[in-house]
Amino acid sequence: MSNPQYVPAVVPRLEIPGTLTDAAPFGNGHINTTYLLSFLSRDSGSPQKYILQQINTQVFQEPEHLMENIFSVCTYLRQRVLARGGDPEQETLTLVPFSNGEHLLYDNEGRCWRCYRYVENSVSYDFADTPQIMEGAGRAFGRFQMDLDGYPAEKLWETIPHFHDTPSRYADFCRAVEEDSLGRADSVQEEIAFWKSREADFYRVQPLLEEGRLPLRVTHNDTKLNNVLFDRDTNAPLCVVDLDTIMPGLSLYDFGDSLRAGASTAAEDERDLSRVSFSLEMFEAFTRGFLSETRSVLTEEELALLPFSAKLMTMECGIRFLTDYLQGDTYFKIHRPGHNLDRCRTQMKLVADMETKSREMMDILRRCL
Ligand code: ADP
Ligand code: GN1
Ligand code: MG
Numbered sequence: 001m002s003n004p005q006y007v008p009a010v011v012p013r014l015e016i017p018g019t020l021t022d023a024a025p026f027g028n029g030h031i032n033t034t035y036l037l038s039f040l041s042r043d044s045g046s047p048q049k050y051i052l053q054q055i056n057t058q059v060f061q062e063p064e065h066l067m068e069n070i071f072s073v074c075t076y077l078r079q080r081v082l083a084r085g086g087d088p089e090q091e092t093l094t095l096v097p098f099s100n101g102e103h104l105l106y107d108n109e110g111r112c113w114r115c116y117r118y119v120e121n122s123v124s125y126d127f128a129d130t131p132q133i134m135e136g137a138g139r140a141f142g143r144f145q146m147d148l149d150g151y152p153a154e155k156l157w158e159t160i161p162h163f164h165d166t167p168s169r170y171a172d173f174c175r176a177v178e179e180d181s182l183g184r185a186d187s188v189q190e191e192i193a194f195w196k197s198r199e200a201d202f203y204r205v206q207p208l209l210e211e212g213r214l215p216l217r218v219t220h221n222d223t224k225l226n227n228v229l230f231d232r233d234t235n236a237p238l239c240v241v242d243l244d245t246i247m248p249g250l251s252l253y254d255f256g257d258s259l260r261a262g263a264s265t266a267a268e269d270e271r272d273l274s275r276v277s278f279s280l281e282m283f284e285a286f287t288r289g290f291l292s293e294t295r296s297v298l299t300e301e302e303l304a305l306l307p308f309s310a311k312l313m314t315m316e317c318g319i320r321f322l323t324d325y326l327q328g329d330t331y332f333k334i335h336r337p338g339h340n341l342d343r344c345r346t347q348m349k350l351v352a353d354m355e356t357k358s359r360e361m362m363d364i365l366r367r368c369l
Contacts, residue, residue, distance in 0.1 A: 006035060008052060010105055010113045015097045016050065017042040023052075028126055028226060029242065030332045031056045036118065049118035050096060054111050055104075059331065060244060063112045065157035067104045070243045071095060072155065073148070080147045090119055091239050119239050122229035128262045131285035132235060133225075137262055138289025140228045140237035141220065141254050146293050148218040153248040156218065163221055163245060164253045166316050170195075170202040173319040176326040184326050188341065194348050195319050202319075205305065205312060209250060213301055219249035225262040251302050255290055256309030259283060260317055263310070264350055269342045276349040280360055283310070287368045295369070303369065307361035311354045318347030 006023040018039040026036035033054040041048050060066045070093070077092040088094070096115040098105040105113045128134045162168040177185055177192055185192065208214045220227075220240060227242040261268065263282035266275040287306065291298075321344040324331045329340055354361070 008035060008054070008107070008113065010098070010107050011037065011052070013098045013100075013105060014050070014052075014115055015099055016048075018048065021047070026051065027124070031059050031244070037115075049120070051116045051118050053114055053116075055114060055244075057112050060159055062157065062159070063104055066159045066244055067114060069156050069159060069246055071103055073151065073243060073246055076151055077147055089117065090122075093117075093119075093239065093241060093243065116241075119229050119241075121232045122238055123232045124226040124229055124241075126226050127264075127267055128225055128282055131281055133230070134262050134282045134285040135289035136230060136235065136237035137223075137225055137228045137258060138286040138291075139293055140240055140289075141223050141258055142290040142293030144220055144240045145217065145251060145254060146297070148246075149297065151218045153216065153218050156247055158247050159245060160247075163247065164249055164313075164316065165206060166202045166312060167206050169316050169319055169323075170199065173323045176323045180326065182326065182328050188322065188325070191322055191341070191344055191348065195315070195322065198315060198351070201312065201315060204308070205250070205252060208301070208305075214250055214252070214305075215299065215302070216248045217251055218246065219251065219254050221245035221247055221249050221253055221257075223254045223258040223261075225258065250309075251294065251298060252305055252309035253313065255306050256311075256313030257317075258290075259286055259310035260314040260347070260350065262286060264346065266346065268346055269339060270346055271342050273345060273349050276346050276353075278310075278350050278353040278357060280357060280364060283361060284364045284368065287365060291368050303365070307358060307365055310361070311351055311358075314347050314350050314354065318344050318351065321347065 003023050006025060007020065011020060016039055018041040020037060021040050022038040024036050027034045035052045037050040037052050039048050055063050057063055074093050074095060078088040081088045081091045094117040095103045096117060097103055103114055107113065125133055173195065209216065222242055222245045227240060228237055229239045229241060230236065231238055263279045263286065265277045265279050270276055321340045325340040325344065332340060334340055
């Protein structure tokens with residue numbers, strides 16, 4: 001065992017017949033704590049890998065509900081993949097039980113754990129280097145949505161209430177500014193003013209949902225590029241991961257959030273803002289991929305709002321980062337002081353850039369249709 005310090009105490013309680021050979025922190029998620037475990041299988045003698053995750057229970061306060069959603073959705077997706085002749089081990093997540101037969105385990109310190117089989121020969125990207133990657137991500141999230149088209153939405157628990165309710169996010173942000181519990185608001189007046197001057201935009205989509213003009217679907221709700229696994233050799237999209245936020249939602253949330261994260265020309269936490277812009281080439285590639293799967297079900301009203309959804313989801317994420325900064329960085333994992341503020345500033349740069357490109361985005365959408 002090369003890294004004994006990274007072996008969580010729950011590992012012996014996993015129902016895995018074999019010997020642990022390695023364990024290491026894995027991935028760049030902002031919420032859960034992920035480990036990659038390597039085993040030597042007792043049955044076949046071959047190496048096998050697993051993804052063990054400590055669920056962030058500050059963010060997901062009802063882990064049993066969350067796991068119920070995931071188990072049921074994975075079972076459903078498995079059937080869909082089998083029906084089209086695909087390989088469910090590569091195209092969906094497979095949960096691994098603990099020795100008590102459950103998919104969720106609390107350790108002695110009250111931490112909460114779950115485990116998946118590692119999707120073999122996969123890779124995820126924090127940043128899209130080529131339009132092919134973005135088109136692949138578009139296809140992956142589009143297909144994911146189509147696969148869940150017939151899933152009974154009323155069966156899903158709402159794992160984070162009001163997750164993409166942008167008026168409610170905006171109200172949380174205003175409250176954090178008002179309370180200013182750490183005295184940080186004075187130093188970020190420019191950022192606060194930027195978001196406040198766009199208040200009306202936060203209120204544009206939610207009423208359409210409430211009036212029934214936009215259909216409620218089963219959506220992923222966290223469609224960051226690194227939540228898609230690609231084939232390490234061919235870069236073909238394989239599998240959508242991070243299913244914690246599957247809930248009833250709008251198609252616009254999944255489309256918009258992917259572009260926020262994947263069409264930026266720089267990392268989400270880039271400090272040199274001159275490197276941050278919104279790439280129309282990436283927008284076109286993603287749109288093409290997404291529509292190739294979803295075109296037949298999206299309504300005219302949904303289609304018309306796709307370009308705006310990229311801006312809306314970027315605005316939402318921007319105020320979430322700033323709110324967390326004002327409240328003392330308790331939600332998103334940070335790796336340096338001011339990390340959430342840096343993230344907020346890249347979102348501002350992207351929003352401002354999208355505003356100058358909105359007509360071109362509409363033209364591209366028309367071309368893709
Ligand atoms: P977080 O909620 O913290 O973002 P994720 O579930 O997205 O956690 O996992 C973090 C990263 O681990 C993902 O971005 C992906 O790269 C990788 N990952 C997650 N599940 C698997 C899996 N079953 N097989 C291979 N890689 C995975
Ligand atoms: C979080 O879990 P991860 O890193 O894939 C967050 C998303 C944000 C994203 C910003 C449950 O995603 O909503 O858009 O960070 N997930 C949750 O990078 O809050
Ligand atoms: Mg993730």
